Amino acid sequence: MGKPCHFALFDLQPAFRLDLDQLAARYRERVRDVHPDRFADAPQAEQRRALEQAAQLNDAYQTLKSAPRRALYLLALQGGELPLETTVQDPDFLLQQMQWREELEELQDQADLEGVAVFKRRLKDAQGEVETRFAACWDLPGQRDEAERLVRRLQFLDKLSQEVRQLEERLDD
Amino acid sequence: MAYSEKVIDHYENPRNVGKMDAADPDVGTGMVGAPACGDVMRLQIKVNEQGVIEDAKFKTYGCGSAIASSSLATEWMKGKTLDEAETIKNTTIAEELALPPVKIHCSVLAEDAIKAAVRDYKQKKGLL
Numbered sequence: 001m002g003k004p005c006h007f008a009l010f011d012l013q014p015a016f017r018l019d020l021d022q023l024a025a026r027y028r029e030r031v032r033d034v035h036p037d038r039f040a041d042a043p044q045a046e047q048r049r050a051l052e053q054a055a056q057l058n059d060a061y062q063t064l065k066s067a068p069r070r071a072l073y074l075l076a077l078q079g080g081e082l083p084l085e086t087t088v089q090d091p092d093f094l095l096q097q098m099q100w101r102e103e104l105e106e107l108q109d110q111a112d113l114e115g116v117a118v119f120k121r122r123l124k125d126a127q128g129e130v131e132t133r134f135a136a137c138w139d140l141p142g143q144r145d146e147a148e149r150l151v152r153r154l155q156f157l158d159k160l161s162q163e164v165r166q167l168e169e170r171l172d173d
Numbered sequence: 174m175a176y177s178e179k180v181i182d183h184y185e186n187p188r189n190v191g192k193m194d195a196a197d198p199d200v201g202t203g204m205v206g207a208p209a210c211g212d213v214m215r216l217q218i219k220v221n222e223q224g225v226i227e228d229a230k231f232k233t234y235g236c237g238s239a240i241a242s243s244s245l246a247t248e249w250m251k252g253k254t255l256d257e258a259e260t261i262k263n264t265t266i267a268e269e270l271a272l273p274p275v276k277i278h279c280s281v282l283a284e285d286a287i288k289a290a291v292r293d294y295k296q297k298k299g300l301l
Contacts, residue, residue, distance in 0.1 A: 084209050085207065085209055085278040085281075086207070086208065086209075087205050087206070087207060087281065087282055087285040088205065088206045088207070088208055089204070089205055089206075089285075089289060090206070091204045094204045094205070094206045094213055094215075095204060095215075097206065097213050097234075098204075098213050098215060098232065098234065101213065101234045152206075152208040155208035155209065155211070156206060156208055156211055156213070158211075159210070159211025160211065162211075163211075
């Protein structure tokens with residue numbers, strides 16, 4: 001038996017645009033059904049199966065709730081998995097990424113929390129823009145290259161927003 | 174994760190960090206990135222009339238291994254011809270820096286940056 005698709009586990013159709021609240025609610029529902037407490041008196045095989053299901057649900061939920069991971073998953077469903085480690089040559093985008101990282105370094109040196117807030121809003125806008133473009137093209141024939149380029153951009157932006165969060169924590173201390 | 178002494182040396186004292194004018198006709202710029210870890214690497218070369226790389230600069234946002242790989246790449250490229258520089262392999266970089274298997278992709282990124290910089294220069298000069 002093949003592994004069920006992550007979306008099917010939550011009775012959802014594969015799509016990039018997702019209602020994350022609905023996803024979270026369905027995840028909590030499904031996980032409750034396989035909670036170990038419910039299987040305390042069940043035979044070991046059933047207990048093990050419940051644990052496996054809980055792990056599968058968690059894996060699916062973590063994948064779907066993150067925009068870049070969801071995007072990668074959709075492309076994998078559609079036309080095969082993308083390599084994990086790859087070199088991207090997207091000069092204009094990478095140049096901008098480098099400039100933004102330089103800016104972030106300056107904000108760190110100056111401990112400029114207000115500047116970080118502005119930076120974060122701009123980053124969020126950029127993420128929103130790439131997500132919109134991805135949502136419009138990922139399932140169109142002939143658009144695979146563009147969808148792959150966009151998902152790679154989402155990965156870079158996601159990494160950058162993690163760094164912004166870490167910087168905020170450091171500046172808060 | 175434990176870094177090798179050579180990685181730490183390049184990380185703490187990176188060689189040739191800097192920027193050249195990308196519009197200069199004698200400068201080739203390679204811009205590459207690794208989406209999974211978010212690394213961004215810029216490697217630039219300045220080539221003289223004899224086709225020899227007389228200077229190389231880099232800027233890398235990424236882990237210690239990525240910084241060390243690009244730092245080492247600029248050291249090795251200086252004084253080499255374009256053809257010689259293109260033969261620098263990621264495996265040689267990884268070996269020199271004693272990179273662990275999970276960091277091999279950092280040396281791949283450096284090799285790809287070298288190739289991209291050489292290609293950019295050749296394109297500018299109409300050599301491709």
